[in-house]
Amino acid sequence: MVEQLHHPDEAPLIEELFKRLDAGVSFRAIAADWEARDIVNDSGTPFSPQHLRRLAINPAYAGLREHNPNRRGKRPDAGPATLVDATWTGIVSKALYYRVFKKITDPERHTSRDGRARHLxxxxxxxxxxxAFLIIIRAQKPKPLYSCQKHGCASIGEAALDEWATDVIVGWLMRDDVATWLRRSGEAEDEALAKIADKLAEARAELAKLRAALKSGAMSVETGMIVEPGLVERVKNLEQDEKDATTPSVLRPLVGLGERTFEAWEDTPIEAKRDVARTLFVPEILGELRLKPNPVRYQVAPVEDRVTTRKVDV
Structure with missing residues (x-):
């Protein structure tokens, strides 16, 4: 077998792309930076955010290839493929690829119309x-507000809630026991995440295949009703396992810095800050962050009196 070597100029850029995406840097920011550094694609033009996204979801860079035993030629109805080990060595680890893929394809990711997340x-x-979720209103005004998306039950100044949340997040990241936990969990993260991602891809493919069989009539509705709930539950459980295994990676750049944590937080891109907030404000860690209505109308109550966190024992 002939050994396949990585391109000496392109491989470092691919590795840089994945590492920066993993750290929370946006496609737009990377594209702008590469253009400023005169990094161009094979056509001699700057990389667009869309081009960078296509690179980031390409499994070949992690030493993986798509496998679909039902596909012959370019049949569009062959069903979903699964990822298997390729014969070449990846430029990035499988764990890094799966982390980035999950991050950029997460349906919960919301950005503004120009593609950039803006609010913590x-x-x-x-x-x-x-x-209901809190969303930003009066975004173009001097003092934007977070407000209940559904009924307007509660609202609060964006700056005030962000400041409170930042103090809580940074305080948690500075704890010695957090650094110890992260160091231990990181040792096994890559291998565990790769295994979970493989199982999740397989389960999703099985579920898609079952639904395609139901739609085409190749499987009876009765059989589908028996099999589908188990597959759906399996996918759901694996997605939770994947989330649990990924948690340390978004926190790692901000842990173990001591008093420099505040400075590092300020230098962190907003997309990465949101990943950290989304990771920590869950019932199992800091608690689900919830805003209560202002107790006295037309009077500004302290943020501490307006915020509650719902936690569960783990």
């Missing part, structure tokens, strides 16, 4: 009375 807690914090 939008669609992360929730309204306490009804449970």
């Amino acid at each position: 807690l939008s669609r992360i914090a929730r309204c306490d009375p009804c449970g």
Whole structure:
């Protein structure tokens, strides 16, 4: 077998792309930086954010290839493929690829119309009375507000809630026990995440194949009703396992810095800050962040009196 070597100029750029995406840098920011550094594609033009996204979801860079035993030629109805080990060595690890893929294809990721996330807690914090997400209103005004998306049950100044959340997040990241936990969990993260991602891809492919069989009539509805719930539950459980295994990676750049944590947080891109907030404000860690209505109308209550966190024992 002939050994396949990585391109000496392109491989470092691919590795840089994945590492920066993993750290929360946006496609737009990377594209702008590469253009400023005169990095161009094979056509001699700057990389667009869309081109960078296509590179980031290409499994070949992790030493993986698509496998679909039902595909013959370019049949569009052959069903989903699964990822298997390729004969070449990847430029990035499988764990890094799966982390980045999950991050950029996550349906919960919301950005503004120009593709950039702008607000730390939008669609992360929730309204306490009804449970709806908080979203930004009056975004173009001097003092934007977070407000209940559904009924307007509660609202608060963006700056005030962001400041409170930042103090809580940074305080947690500075704890010694957090650094110890992260160091231990990171040792096994890559291998565990790769295994989970393989199982999840397989389960999703099985579910898609079953639904295609139901749609085409190749499987009876009765059989589908028996088999489908188990597959759906399997996918759901694996998605939770994947989330649990990925948690340390988004926190790692900000842990173990001591007093420099505040400075590092300020230098962190907003997309990465949102990943950290989304990771930490869950019932199992800091608690689900919820906003209560202002207790006295037309009076500004302290943020501490307006915020609650719902936690569960783990």
